[in-house]
Ligand SMILES: [Zn+2]
């Protein structure tokens with residue numbers, strides 16, 4: 001964790017202790033305004049350190065930070081999570097590796113990916129993908145995930161996919 005303010009560390013500690021916490025409780029615990037609470041939550045969730053839930057935040061499932069496929073670092077922006085039928089969770093660095101890991105795994109219960117624009121988790125079967133976009137954040141050919149077709153299409157066109 002880099003560049004976190006003492007307050008942000010405090011928020012993460014609270015979330016880890018309680019698993020989830022409402023904005024109101026957070027506000028009271030830290031004696032901060034609602035606007036500040038929202039801003040901190042926004043920042044932390046963008047960094048992938050907390051997950052937003054209705055009215056508050058919750059702990060992010062911390063799994064291995066290494067990609068199951070290429071052993072590279074996983075990235076909150078492009079992460080891909082496979083949950084096996086035995087309850088074990090595997091992380092991949094991006095949809096590219098995630099797809100390959102899925103193809104090699106016969107015990108998949110669910111698989112989740114992250115919407116590239118909004119940063120929220122979505123079921124792999126409900127995601128739209130932009131293939132080979134010129135935005136290569138991770139492995140090549142890049143595969144970016146989106147929660148709707150319009151975003152995927154716009155991204156593909158706008159960023160010069162071939
Ligand atoms: Zn990988």
Ligand SMILES: [Zn+2]
Pocket residue numbers: 072093094095096097138139
């Ligand atoms: Zn990757």
